[in-house]
Amino acid sequence: MSGTGENGNKPEGSGIRMFGTGSKSSANGSFDPNKAPERKQPASGKKADDRKKKYGPTKRSTSAGTNKKPGAKPWSKAPSAKALGTGTKPGANAKPETETAAKRQSKPAETVGKRPAQSAQKPAETGARTEARSTAVGRTPAQSPTSAREAVKAPQRSKPTSAAERVTAKKSGSAGEASRTKPIPGRGDSDRSAGIDAPGSGRGGEAPRRRKMQVTAREAALNVLAGVDESGAYSNLLLNRTLQQAELSPADAGLATELVYGTIARQATLDYFLNLFIKSGVKRLNPWVRGLMRMSLYQIKYLDRIPPHAAVNEAVEIAKKRGHQGIASMVNGVLRSVLREGDVLEIPNDLPTNERIALQHSHPQWLVERWIAQYGEETAEAVCAANNEPPKVSIRINSLRGSREELLQELTDEGRSVRASELSPQGVIVESGGNMANDRFYRDGRFSIQDESSMLVAEALAPEPGMSVLDCCAAPGGKTVHIAEKMKNHGRIVANDLHEHKQKLIAEQAERLGLSAIETSVGDALSLKDRFEQASFDRVLLDAPCSGFGVIRRKPDLRWAKTPDDAAAIARLQRQLLSSVAGLVKPGGILVYSTCTIEREENQRAVAEFLRDHADFVAEPFDIPALENIPQAGGAGVQILPHQFGSDGFYIARLRRRG
Numbered sequence: 307m308s309g310t311g312e313n314g315n316k317p318e319g320s321g322i323r324m325f326g327t328g329s330k331s332s333a334n335g336s337f338d339p340n341k342a343p344e345r346k347q348p349a350s351g352k353k354a355d356d357r358k359k360k361y362g363p364t365k366r367s368t369s370a371g372t373n374k375k376p377g378a379k380p381w382s383k384a385p386s387a388k389a390l391g392t393g394t395k396p397g398a399n400a401k402p403e404t405e406t407a408a409k410r411q412s413k414p415a416e417t418v419g420k421r422p423a424q425s426a427q428k429p430a431e432t433g434a435r436t437e438a439r440s441t442a443v444g445r446t447p448a449q450s451p452t453s454a455r456e457a458v459k460a461p462q463r464s465k466p467t468s469a470a471e472r473v474t475a476k477k478s479g480s481a482g483e484a485s486r487t488k489p490i491p492g493r494g495d496s497d498r499s500a501g502i503d504a505p506g507s508g509r510g511g512e513a514p515r516r517r518k519m520q521v522t523a524r525e526a527a528l529n530v531l532a533g534v535d536e537s538g539a540y541s542n543l544l545l546n547r548t549l550q551q552a553e554l555s556p557a558d559a560g561l562a563t564e565l566v567y568g569t570i571a572r573q574a575t576l577d578y579f580l581n582l583f584i585k586s587g588v589k590r591l592n593p594w595v596r597g598l599m600r601m602s603l604y605q606i607k608y609l610d611r612i613p614p615h616a617a618v619n620e621a622v623e624i625a626k627k628r629g630h631q632g633i634a635s636m637v638n639g640v641l642r643s644v645l646r647e648g649d650v651l652e653i654p655n656d657l658p659t660n661e662r663i664a665l666q667h668s669h670p671q672w673l674v675e676r677w678i679a680q681y682g683e684e685t686a687e688a689v690c691a692a693n694n695e696p697p698k699v700s701i702r703i704n705s706l707r708g709s710r711e712e713l714l715q716e717l718t719d720e721g722r723s724v725r726a727s728e729l730s731p732q733g734v735i736v737e738s739g740g741n742m743a744n745d746r747f748y749r750d751g752r753f754s755i756q757d758e759s760s761m762l763v764a765e766a767l768a769p770e771p772g773m774s775v776l777d778c779c780a781a782p783g784g785k786t787v788h789i790a791e792k793m794k795n796h797g798r799i800v801a802n803d804l805h806e807h808k809q810k811l812i813a814e815q816a817e818r819l820g821l822s823a824i825e826t827s828v829g830d831a832l833s834l835k836d837r838f839e840q841a842s843f844d845r846v847l848l849d850a851p852c853s854g855f856g857v858i859r860r861k862p863d864l865r866w867a868k869t870p871d872d873a874a875a876i877a878r879l880q881r882q883l884l885s886s887v888a889g890l891v892k893p894g895g896i897l898v899y900s901t902c903t904i905e906r907e908e909n910q911r912a913v914a915e916f917l918r919d920h921a922d923f924v925a926e927p928f929d930i931p932a933l934e935n936i937p938q939a940g941g942a943g944v945q946i947l948p949h950q951f952g953s954d955g956f957y958i959a960r961l962r963r964r965g
């Protein structure tokens with residue numbers, strides 16, 4: 307899988323979407339993380355037009371990234387973050403995966419032995435989004451709508467000044483850079499200048515890193531939203547850190563998670579609606595006020611189980627606590643207008659299709675146009691809709707420690723609702739049952755947490771016991787350990803990754819699963835050809851860094867962070883990597899190329915160019931019955947789209963070197 311692009315369904319990787327297993331009530335709208343989400347579905351319609359007539363033109367053209375200049379090519383311009391109301395600059399997304407080899411800091415390429423490390427469980431970042439349960443909240447006196455002037459951004463906001471601060475404040479587009487420090491709301495100058503004061507941290511003071519904060523679920527969520535908006539922090543990392551600092555029940559942590567991911571995912575749609583009610587436009591609001599408005603509207607519009615008035619009352623309380631009465635009045639006025647005129651919260655259906663899809667499913671218009679060009683309108687819309695669905699929780703059995711049937715029975719006996727995956731012979735779908743990374747069977751190495759489509763990569767590679775296998779971009783190791791399990795832990799598996807700190811992620815998984823055949827290695831995959839003999843591996847896996855557009859439902863902010871230039875840069879690196887590692891495959895051996903994106907440029911086109919330039923390789927079909935009926939996107943390999951199986955969008959090509 308891939309760069310942004312790591313397997314979303316692994317404990318080591320991307321966004322956590324379910325926390326804990328408890329079902330305690332939260333103070334203000336309780337939230338049961340064990341239940342499937344029940345969200346309202348957005349509908350398009352004409353009512354917004356009436357509202358437009360009444361309240362004047364909307365900010366639609368900027369809020370959904372539709373800042374297209376007349377005559378501009380659909381792909382020619384990414385919506386600026388500014389246009390999306392995020393306050394981050396488009397250029398602020400450093401992407402290590404797109405670095406050329408020359409630019410990258412060279413690291414000594416060393417092969418290290420197996421590491422015995424076994425660390426504490428990390429929170430599962432899979433987990434379905436959870437649902438909110440309704441709780442009545444007392445009424446706040448209604449106040450008349452006021453101008454948003456009081457809540458608009460201060461014209462001068464201090465920016466990080468030192469180089470180090472600037473680096474920290476920048477947002478990397480790669481989830482692979484998970485260890486990079488990100489600012490936390492409530493800490494540091496930029497937060498203070500943005501009016502973000504973490505409750506409990508004390509205004510003007512640097513909060514100790516591990517200090518616990520007494521915050522509500524909504525305050526915690528707002529801290530994250532404001533931090534993402536203000537400094538371009540990764541939502542999943544900031545959420546993890548915020549939740550570690552906040553003393554929330556599992557149910558409240560679940561609610562905070564839902565609010566963060568849901569609000570970010572629905573941002574363009576929310577801004578479109580808010581702009582119908584906020585004269586000066588949502589973009590001009592102070593980041594935390596903007597976050598509060600979006601988050602509150604998200605509850606009103608998309609969460610069935612939170613009473614709208616509770617969402618409004620909570621928002622007003624937060625505004626008072628964090629700002630002042632003027633802001634609270636504005637928040638109250640706008641949100642109560644929304645409640646009164648809720649029937650205008652529909653996207654007009656007479657918009658051009660690309661614009662309507664972008665607004666209705668909250669995606670940047672350039673991305674929608676790109677997918678329409680690649681897949682047609684119907685499929686592009688289905689992909690966008692699927693990207694807003696909560697991801698399934700899926701696990702892969704460790705076939706060395708029991709069969710799928712046994713684990714299904716044992717998990718059922720534990721009270722979980724589980725079923726066999728239709729896509730992967732080792733896959734199990736967990737319909738309910740909480741955080742699988744806390745399960746004793748997980749600790750015992752009986753299964754790994756992995757998305758179903760990722761499970762198909764090892765099937766395509768078809769490794770056998772005793773073989774030598776090279777996994778070029780291996781961390782955090784989800785596919786490496788699957789390969790080792792298929793090889794019954796016999797043979798040699800070299801698991802390489804560019805980043806030294808990721809070695810331990812692979813080693814931990816190998817240790818947990820009892821797999822000793824894996825060696826970890828650090829280095830640029832472009833230099834693997836200099837470190838290993840040509841034609842020395844039976845199987846080579848290049849699970850390449852990629853744009854990650856197949857895992858947007860796990861990483862909702864990805865859609866706002868990436869630009870067309872990112873996709874082009876990563877596509878160049880992928881071609882270099884593919885050519886570079888091909889010579890390591892033995893004659894008759896197999897090279898598998900995979901990504902977690904749905905971009906043809908990174909998938910079919912990359913493989914087609916490779917085959918054109920490497921006559922000694924040929925594309926081969928692989929036998930996965932469930933994939934037989936999906937429409938092939940053309941060319942070599944299999945493209946899985948997120949709406950087809952409810953799995954991650956994924957591409958897999960099997961290339962055999964002629965004997």
Ligand SMILES: C[S@@+](CC[C@H](N)C(=O)[O-])C[C@H]1O[C@@H](n2cnc3c(N)ncnc32)[C@H](O)[C@@H]1O
Pocket residue numbers: 307308309310311312313403482778779780781782783784785786802803804805808829830831832849850851852
């Ligand atoms: C999609 S992820 C791999 C996921 C992994 N195969 C799994 O299943 O857990 C891509 C990985 O490539 C690594 N990477 C990026 N550029 C690389 C390069 N030039 N050489 C080696 N690894 C690289 C990233 O650190 C990231 O861990």
